[in-house]
């Protein structure tokens with residue numbers, strides 16, 4: 001199975017979170033056209049392959065407010081060789097856009113931004129997705145000002161839905177300040193501190209790659225070295241087991257592939273959409 005993280009030129013978002021560099025950024029029409037063309041080229045490439053592939057879309061901005069991302073996830077979900085297609089989203093799109101998807105393959109990595117959307121509105125989206133049978137995880141950035149909102153969301157979410165917490169970049173968590181987040185997300189300890197990854201085996205560059213809008217292939221979003229191009233097939237010769245050359249990896253979309261973390265077991269069946277195989281604490285369903 002080849003796992004691909006795709007990130008095209010899109011860099012605009014309909015939200016304006018204080019902690020995000022893409023807040024309320026606008027893409028001009030030319031950039032939007034380029035993003036759409038790049039995405040359609042990528043989905044066409046995936047459709048033409050005959051090997052098992054899984055895809056996670058990790059746009060800088062919000063993709064699901066664009067028709068071409070909605071179409072891409074629905075179309076890829078119907079391809080028999082696509083094991084999973086997932087996308088990171090703020091859930092501002094209408095859930096009925098997924099009505100035509102094959103829900104056995106599609107999943108969402110949803111992020112709750114309490115300063116941008118009310119509890120009721122976000123929870124309503126979550127409940128609609130749950131009753132439609134859509135697989136998704138929900139998460140929040142572990143900032144002190146998000147704590148009450150995260151607790152409230154955890155209390156009201158369907159019990160089977162995992163709520164993850166991302167450690168906020170630059171924030172140092174003491175045992176005391178981490179404890180309430182650990183209570184909300186029993187897996188928060190994986191996010192709390194950057195992983196000691198230097199020299200350790202990571203599946204990126206072997207069974208996991210990152211692709212940009214031009215088809216440039218890198219092993220992950222965090223390392224600049226190019227492995228080749230997707231569209232001319234030149235990346236394939238570069239795929240092999242590799243060690244991580246970086247001193248830190250602090251983003252789940254990276255360190256989930258770092259072998260010593262054991263996270264492929266923790267998230268078995270839901271690695272791309274961040275859904276653990278088993279919810280710790282046996283929450284009621």
Ligand code: SF4
Nearest residue numbers: 197202220244249254
């Ligand atoms: S551990 Fe992180 S930075 Fe290192 S190769 Fe893997 S994904 Fe990239």
